[in-house]
Amino acid sequence: MTTAIRPSGKQGALLIAGILMIATTLRVTFTGAAPLLDTIRHDYGLSTAQTGMLTTLPLLAFAFISPLAAGVARRMGIERSLFVSLLLICAGIGIRSMPSAAMLFTGTAVIGCGIALGNVLLPGLIKRDFPGQVAKLTGAYSLTMGAAAALGSALIVPLAQGDAGWHGALLMLMVFPIVALLLWLPQWRQTPAATVTGAGTLHNRAIWRSALAWQVTLFLGINSLIYYIIIGWLPAILLSQGYSETQAGSMHGLLQLSTAVPGLAVPLILHRLKDQRGIAGLVALMCAVSTAGLWFAPGLAVIWSLVFGFGSGATMILGLTFIGLRASSAHQAAALSGMAQSIGYLLAACGPPLMGKIHDTAGDWRIPLIVCGLAAVVMAVCGMLAGREREITLH
CATH class of the missing domain: 1.20.1250.20 (MFS general substrate transporter like domains)
Incomplete structure (x- = not known):
């Protein structure tokens, strides 16, 4: 304490x-x-x-x-x-x-x-x-x-x-x-009297054997993977589709601005829900639809950028909320947070260079965008599982 x-x-x-x-x-x-x-x-x-x-x-x-x-x-x-x-x-x-x-x-x-x-x-x-x-x-x-x-x-x-x-x-x-x-x-x-302690995390390795912990982790982790692929390559994707650098930069900014909006809306909605399965699936599928839209209907890139930003931002807030809701103690929440953060950022680190390599090989952004869309569908499934009203139990 x-x-x-x-x-x-x-x-x-x-x-x-x-x-x-x-x-x-x-x-x-x-x-x-x-x-x-x-x-x-x-x-x-x-x-x-x-x-x-x-x-x-x-x-x-x-x-x-x-x-x-x-x-x-x-x-x-x-x-x-x-x-x-x-x-x-x-x-x-x-x-x-x-x-x-x-x-x-x-x-x-x-x-x-x-x-x-x-x-x-x-x-x-x-x-x-x-x-x-x-x-x-x-x-x-x-x-x-x-x-x-x-x-x-x-x-x-x-x-x-x-x-x-x-x-x-x-x-x-x-x-x-x-x-x-x-x-x-x-x-x-x-004075450095108030500090953060990570002792609970060290003594709670059993969380890595929990299916619910993995569902929360993958919901957050896949979102990080998709977000950093899109945030890293969106300007290049738009330039390849005929947009100017200024237009691509503006849409990149719109996407990031839209990720902040759910921070005001989602917490208000969560209080009225019995569980979070429906909203978790919905916001994840927003990411799937928008990544597919960037390839199949590039003329609507402004809309797809806004939809992706909102969906990804809402997914992040939900994932962070799941850490508190699904953990049964403060130590367990710290362990789950550490697990989700380490896995999430490792997944995210692999995404941009891998998608860049696929682009170099294939010559366009079709495969990377389709991969992001399919990953978002998996994220929706994990979110609906993680959204069930239950806590992690370790034996």
């Missing part, structure tokens, strides 16, 4: 502002580069599969660094650990913006390490300091993250077409973590 003084007044407002600003850095600094992947590939002479590694490296960092975040927080405190995560993101952006292919990949990996720390620790901070406002702040967190990502995707191509080029455009994304650092500076002085 941990204890912390509940923030109030100006201190609480400053803390919330810092939390929301950190949230902006956890997606835009990673996905903001996606509309420029085709330009980067051309300038450095990379294959499509090699370019896909720019999406895969952060995901590998998420998978392997996330389990270490609790240990870092135990030693430094959550506030200082989040400050370090912002420093890593700033350093990574600077390295990535250097005119070197090696620095591009190195900086991307460093950014992934910083985001991994933030991904794990920020929700824990909200749970610790605002236990009565978790749902409200999570909705604000999701909306802020999606809005920042959408803004970055919409602006990155026009910035890259200016005098600074795409290197300068990527460097300009540093404004998000710099502002976050300034807002978070007062939290550095907080």
Whole structure:
């Protein structure tokens, strides 16, 4: 158990502002580069599969660094650990913006390490300091993250077409973590008394033998797989279908903005449902329909982008909700969260380079989009199984 003084007044407002600003850095600094992947590939002479590694490296960092975040927080405190995560993101952006292919990949990996720390620790901070406002702040967190990502995707191509080029455009994304650092500076002085513990996870390996745990894990994991394939390759898919770079960047931004909308709607709907089977199947099938639509009716790409974003965002929120609903204790919830996160990000890391390789071999995006659609159908089945009103029982 941990204890912390509940923030109030100006201190609480400053803390919330810092939390929301950190949230902006956890997606835009990673996905903001996606509309420029085709330009980067051309300038450095990379294959499509090699370019896909720019999406895969952060995901590998998420998978392997996330389990270490609790240990870092135990030693430094959550506030200082989040400050370090912002420093890593700033350093990574600077390295990535250097005119070197090696620095591009190195900086991307460093950014992934910083985001991994933030991904794990920020929700824990909200749970610790605002236990009565978790749902409200999570909705604000999701909306802020999606809005920042959408803004970055919409602006990155026009910035890259200016005098600074795409290197300068990527460097300009540093404004998000710099502002976050300034807002978070007062939290550095907080004493590291309240920490995160991962002991429960270590003593609950039996969760890996639970069918229900695997259903929750695959529901979240397949969503991560599909989301990062689409978020990484959507601009390239649209360019191949005749859209301009600016149009592709705008639709990429719309998709990310639409992932934030379910954060406001889904929690309100869940309270009225006996179980979550129907809504889990529905939002997963939205992903299936939209990925198929991107190939069979590319003229409606704006609609498919919005539908996919909403479906994927709702699936993520449902999956995170399942972790709390299906676990029978706090320790079990931690174990399930660790299992779902590690498997999910490993699946997601495999997706972009594999689909890039298939594209290089086949010459178009038909097979990758069909694979995403079929995977979304499997995700719907897992979601309907995970949505049953029951808890994990371990023997």
